[in-house]
Amino acid sequence: MIRFLLKGLVRDKSRSRLPIIVVAIGVMLSVFLHAYVTGLMVDMIEMTAKFSSGHVKVMTKAYADNADQVPNDLAILDAGALMDRLRKEFPDINWTARIRFGGLVDVPDDSGVTRTQGPAMGMGIDLLSENTRETDRLNLKKSIVRGNLPASAGEILLSEAFSQKLEVNPGEKVTLIGSTMNGGMAIYNFIVSGTVSFGTSALDRGTIIADLADVQQALEMQDAAGEITGFFSQGFYDDEVAQINLDKFNALFTIDEDDYRPVMLRLRDQESLGFYVDMTKNMGTIITLVFMIAMSLVLWNAGLLGGLRRYGEIGVRLxxxxxxxxxYRTMIYESVMIGIAGTLAGTAIGLLLAWLLQKYGLDIGTFTKGSSAAVMLPDVIRARITPADYYIGFIPGVISTVIGTALSGIGIYKRKTAQLFKELEA
Amino acid sequence: MDHSIIQIEKLTKSFPMGKSKFTALYGIDLSFGEGEFAGFIGPSGSGKTTLLNIIGSLDVPTTGNVLVLGNSVGELTAKQAARLRKESLGFIFQSYNLLAVHTVFENVEFPLLLLKYSTSERRNMVMDALAWVGLTDKVKSKPPQLSGGECQRVAIARAMVKRPSLVLADEPTANLDAANSHNILQTMVKLNRDLKTTFLFATHDEKVIGYLRRKVYLLDGKIDKDEVLSN
Known part of the structure; x- marks a missing residue:
């Protein structure tokens, strides 16, 4: 009987073509969108993690409460000792101290008078120590547009867009004007060693990157750090790993209720990243459900049309x-065959499109220009093909055809057999 | 007439029509024996198709009793009625109703698939049925490639392939020319004679009426005349 049905499906193009096309399109979109959204979300989360949140971050309680203001007067003191303890207690996490700061970058002319100046957001990171991973983590080498990475104390990187705005070139001197940890005025000279472009408008607008030790000196933050950022050795954020480490940290460090006690925040606890983490986790389910419902509706209607066309056939069979x-069951078997055929085709096309987007990316820099979102959106978005993309299409592909056929086939049960001759002869 | 395979007693069939009802058959009493070649004859609306439907377990009586091969049609469940049709009844339709995408062989084979015969049994039975109607050379053809007469012969083969006790034919020659009609009817007469299959027609075609050995005339839902020709 199955062979009989299969022959009918293969030969009767109008019975199989439309449903297969509908399923293939739906599955293709499901697979492609899943890969696309996964790529976008993971890139966004990981980029934000690398530049800002870390996978976990340790700050003082007071700093954490006002983190959006970057209150360096509430920074961690004795950061070196805390780092040593964190490295000992959490050996699977790579810890690094950072100072975020704001200020004015002033570019003097030959006579020392201000030529140009502009507001900047700065990051003090470990650029110069022997075993630093920050250079690789922030992809600084590949981000260099002009000049070089800082090779000695007193050198900084400027974002390319910012350097053009300030009309300053590598090798020239700039002055950072800001405030020290103690509330005094900080004036510190740097040499621009190079310019960088991260492909993210939020970073490229006005960023300066300096070595942590230079920033500590400039802001009078010796052995202090705004935040100690931790990155999981597995290379990506994992909610469960973060929770385990948070629990361990809380057990180790909740000694007193001092405002300056260290607290740990997971990536999901910072900004609105929890929403994105949850969204990434649930995206497969959401996409699958949306397409399953949409395709079921289309296939329900296609099934009704097909059912009308096959009225005679069904009548004579009865x-x-x-x-x-x-x-009814044979119609369901047919729908499973159609679902599998459409899903295979749709998955293949969806994966191909996702692969193209993964390889070549899509430049959305024009749309994100001027964005000040806390979450960093890369200018070039890329899909990310995961194992789920190979099977995720089967859920909407097969289930929707079965649901669509089941709904449209209900008419068979409502049909009076007595009308057969009349309908058949009509 | 040998054993009675159809017994109809005081059959009445009504259909609801809005708030009133339309009665298509009034107190029909009939019986048919094994091997009969009979037909219900009458103008449109006389009730002949309704009667054929009830005998074919496609519909149920409003009152009265209809026994077909020992099964009381009014008391059969949908499953039992389907089984009766599947195992013991064959249908021939005015417009053939062949499955267009399947070959002649597959169309004739279909009732045997439902009866779960083995592949070799099916092959033999289908070829026998096609031999009865003279279509063994059209095994791989599909209905759109056949003439109207050939299509109706395929339909007869499909109805006969499982060797049913009873074949019901509703206006089987309505779409055929005279030559094809006679050809089809001669085929059915031969099958009736050789296989002892009972044939019941619903018709108002004179060509069909000429072949019938029993003619039950219906008029306004009642039996007007029941004419049995002597051999």
Whole structure:
């Protein structure tokens, strides 16, 4: 019987073509969108983690409460000792101290008078120590547009867009004007060693990157750090790993209720990243459900149209003695075959499109220009093909065809057999 | 007439029509024996198709009793009615109703698939049925490639392939020319004679009426005349 049905499906293009095309399109979109959204979300989360949140971050309680203001007067003191303890207690996490700061970058002319100046957001990171991973983590080498990475104390990187705005070139001197940890005025000279472009408008607008020790000196933050950022050795954020480490940290460090006690925040606890983490986790389910419902509706209608076209066939089958339930079941078998065929085609096309987007990316820099979102959106978005993309299409592909057929096939049960001759002869 | 395979007693069939009802058959009493070649004859609306439907377990009586091969049609469940049709009844339709995408062989084979015959049994039975109607050379053809007469012969083969006790034919020659009609009817007469299959027609075609050995005339839902020709 299955062979009989299969022959009918293969030969009757109008019975199989439309449903297969509908399923293939739906599955293709499901697979492609899943890969696309996964790529976008993971890139966004990891980029934000690398430049800002870390996978976990340790700050003082007071700093954490006002983190959006970057209150360096509430920074961690004795950061070196805390770092040593964190490295000892959490050996699977790579810890690094950072200072975020704001200020004015002033570019003097030959006579020392201000030529140009502009507001900047700065990051003090470990650029110069022997075993630093910050250079690789922030992809600084590949981000260099002009000049070089800082090779000695007193050198900084400027974002390319910012350097053009200030009309300053590598090798020239700039002055950072800001405030020290103690509330005094900080004036510190740097040499621009190079310019960088991260492909993210939020970073490229007005960023300066300096060595942590230089920033500590400039802001009078010796052995202090605004935040100690931790990155999981597995290379990506994992909610469960973060929770385990948070629990361990809380057990180790909740000694007193001092405002300056260290607290740990997971990536999901910072800004609105929890929403994105949850969204990434649930995206597969959401996309699958949306397409399953949409395709079921389309296939329901396609099934009704097909059912009308096959009225005669179904009528004669019932007259010959096939039970209604058997006719209904065979229609379901057919829908499974159609679902599998459409899913295979849709998955192949979806994966191909996702692969193209993964390899070549899509530049959305024009749309994100001027964005000040806390979450960093890369200018070039790329899909990310995961193992789920190979099977995720089967859920909407097969289930929607079965639901669509089941709904449209209900008419068989409502049909009076007595009308068969009349309908068949009509 | 040998054993009675159809017994109809005081059959009445009504259909609801809005708030009133339309009665298509009034107190029909009939019986048919094994091997009969009979037909219900009458103008449109006389009730002949309704009667054929009830005998074919496609519909149920409003009152009265209809026994077909020992099964009381009014008391059969949908499953039992389907089984009766599947195992013991064959249908021939005015417009053939063949499955267009399947070959002649597959169309004739379909009732045997439902009866779960083995592949070799099916092959033999289908070829036998096609031999009865003279279509063994059209095994791989599809209905759109056949003439109207050939299509109706395929339909007869499909109805006969499982060797049913009873074949019901509703206006089987309505779409055929005279030559094809006679050809089809001669085929059915031969099958009736050789296999002892009972044939019941619903018709108002004179060509069909000429072949019938029993003619039950219906008029306004009642039996007007029941004419049995002597051999």
């Amino acid at each position: 007259a010959i003695g096939e039970e209604k339930g058997h006719v």
